[in-house]
Amino acid sequence: MNSYETVFILTPVLSDVQMKEAVEKFADLLKSEGAEIVNQEQWGLRKLAYPINKKTTGFYHLIEFKSDPSVIAKLEVNFRRDERVMRFLTFRQDKFALEYAIKRRQYKASSKENNEVAKEG
Numbered sequence: 001m002n003s004y005e006t007v008f009i010l011t012p013v014l015s016d017v018q019m020k021e022a023v024e025k026f027a028d029l030l031k032s033e034g035a036e037i038v039n040q041e042q043w044g045l046r047k048l049a050y051p052i053n054k055k056t057t058g059f060y061h062l063i064e065f066k067s068d069p070s071v072i073a074k075l076e077v078n079f080r081r082d083e084r085v086m087r088f089l090t091f092r093q094d095k096f097a098l099e100y101a102i103k104r105r106q107y108k109a110s111s112k113e114n115n116e117v118a119k120e121g
Contacts, residue, residue: 001066003038003098008079008088009058012045019059022084027063029078035067039105052086064093064101 010022023042030037043060052058072090079088093101 001036001068003064003066003093003101004072004090005062005064005093005097005101006075006088006090007060007062009048009052009060009086010084011053011086012055012057012059014059014084018084022082023061025082026075026078029075030063030065030067030071033067033071033074035065035071037063037065039064039101055086058086 008026010019014022023040027037027040039062041062043062045057046060047057048055069092076088076090079085
């Protein structure tokens with residue numbers, strides 16, 4: 001099994017419910033194909049570097065997972081078929097990208113704990 005990371009941008013006209021439904025659709029697709037989801041992050045509404053379909057913002061979402069290479073083709077076909085997805089990028093993580101992703105998750109978790117401690121104190 002290889003480690004992969006996919007980032008996709010959903011159209012900004014979606015409600016929160018519709019956005020979460022779209023993300024769940026892709027997560028469920030990965031799980032049904034036997035992939036192990038390692039991490040999911042919702043980056044929220046962000047400005048695009050250039051307009052896509054006359055839209056200047058989009059909802060960004062990241063999913064890190066482990067799977068067989070055959071799953072990627074099915075995932076990308078579903079990205080292409082879904083009107084809500086404006087752009088997507090999936091790549092296989094090499095050992096350096098995998099180490100960086102682990103460090104990033106640990107840093108994010110530790111900063112969350114520090115923020116919670118600061119709020120209590």
